[in-house]
Amino acid sequence: MIKRAFMSRLTTMARSRSTPPSDIYLDTDANRTTGFRGGANNFPIGADYLLQGSALYRYTGSTGTEWSWSSVGIVTWSVGQQCRRVLIPTGVAG
Numbered sequence: 001m002i003k004r005a006f007m008s009r010l011t012t013m014a015r016s017r018s019t020p021p022s023d024i025y026l027d028t029d030a031n032r033t034t035g036f037r038g039g040a041n042n043f044p045i046g047a048d049y050l051l052q053g054s055a056l057y058r059y060t061g062s063t064g065t066e067w068s069w070s071s072v073g074i075v076t077w078s079v080g081q082q083c084r085r086v087l088i089p090t091g092v093a094g
Contacts, residue, residue: 024051037064051075 025047027035035046036059046064050057054074061068 022052025049026051033064035059035064036061036067036069039065039067041065 025036025043025045026049027045028048029035029046032044032046035048036050037043037046041064048059049072050059050069054077056072056075057069058072059068060070
């Protein structure tokens with residue numbers, strides 16, 4: 001689940017046993033043609049951002065299938081009993 005809260009941060013929650021979960025793809029513009037669609041073009045989304053642990057990356061590829069990302073910053077995770085929550089400042093993730 002992804003939502004905008006107070007227009008100052010992007011919040012996502014993930015059910016996961018790892019802290020933080022690995023490889024979360026974010027399609028922030030809801031447009032499959034503008035982001036990473038998987039190496040075999042098999043993702044149902046166009047991921048504009050990738051969370052790997054606490055590192056946030058922006059997709060920089062041009063084909064949608066090439067693995068090309070640039071670092072945009074570090075995010076903060078909080079841990080609950082059954083889920084993990086990450087806060088991403090909207091200035092970092094468009």
